[in-house]
Amino acid sequence: MQDQPFRVIVIGAGPAGLYLARALGGAKIDYVRGNHLLLFPHTIRLLHQIGLYDDAKKRSYKLRRKIDMTKSGYVLSDYAMWHLLEERHGYPTLPIQRYDVLEMLYKSIPNGKRLIKTGAKAMSIKETDQGVAVELEDGTVETGSVVIGADGVHGMTKKYIEEAMSKNTTEATDTTLFYTPTASQYYSIYAEGTNTKKIPSGIFYETRDTGRAIQLGADNDKLRIVMYRKLPQQMAGPVPYTAEQMEEFAEALFDMSVAPGVSLGEIWPDFHKHTARLVNQHEGFAKHWHTGRVVITSDASVCTSSVNGLGINCGLHSSHSLISFNKPCSRSSAGNPSTELLREAFARYQHIRARELKAIYNQAYSSMRQLTWDSWKDWFIDRFLRRWIGSDFLVRKYLNPLICKGQILSYVPFEEVSGPLQWKRTPGVPINENKNSEPLVVEQAQ
Structure with missing residues (x-):
């Protein structure tokens, strides 16, 4: 199997799974409706890069201001947050329905209609030193080089990794990484x-x-x-x-x-x-994100509450980060990279991305409790300290730097938009993609 082309099997057909498919080249999917989302400027930039910015604007509307109130309707603050984010970064923040994001991504996948396989559900994963095999509910087996699990916090890919790592007594765990059940x-x-x-x-x-x-x-x-x-x-x-x-x-x-x-x-x-x-x-932060040829991303690895609206944004940027770390593997001269090479790439991905997400996870955890006045301390911070510090100070200190560090596909050049705050990552020179490497995306039906 070493001579076979690099092939990725993505389990899960939510926004992260479909973004992976779009970024990697193609997919077989089915999907259902879900909740609404908030796409921040760095995520709109990702959509712009793959040609979906105009479509996203048609399906949404621009936010301008954020008004904080008490239950009686007393206004605590009225801040032009969304207008200032667009002014500083060049892209707007767009509220959008989950099914609109799924439809946009699905329609943009090359040969999506030809490749679609309805009713698909992954039942089991088997991995060897040569590759992976995923058995579907209808009895068919899909083989490839790697499995990426974007099937959620309670998905089968995460459970597979947890079970596999519990039996692994030889591989050391990075004890410096943050973890919470x-x-x-x-x-x-x-x-x-x-x-x-x-x-x-x-x-x-x-x-x-x-x-x-x-x-x-x-x-x-x-x-x-x-x-x-x-x-x-x-x-x-x-x-x-x-x-x-x-x-x-x-x-x-x-x-x-x-x-x-x-x-x-x-x-x-x-x-x-x-x-x-x-x-x-x-809310949770997974301890193990990968085995040798199986890895999880999006909320399968880190799941935050939706209170700060960053969950979907983190999921898409984590998916992109995973692609970036595995580009050297997909271009391996041997075609199908070794398990050791993949394990090293996955370990680097978790080591770096987990540290980036820890601050976002902690912020979302605190924001939920402050918004619901979970303790006298949370009440005091939300009711008075935030008002004294000022919304713009908090946005400049925490949100603006996060947006500036947004991921981008290095191999897809495009005419991006920017504001006074410059992007930290920019597209590079296009690379030759493996035309024989089409990812398979399997929907995990509820």
């Missing part, structure tokens, strides 16, 4: 509705209270909302909530303002209940 202390409703109250467009409203919070974005005719509540007790796995439980959840927040002069109870009937979702907010 995946658990849920909060749960949320994601919903989309009609803007019958004519709430102003382009504003991101964030309302806080003890144990609960609401984030609302308004377009001219649409509303997108995320509601947060603290769980009665910590949970370790996914929970299938009912429509009745979702209604009970929402009713507990009816008294909270979602915009000045408008409460959740007034607009909840305007939301589409058949597409709304009640889900747990998973």
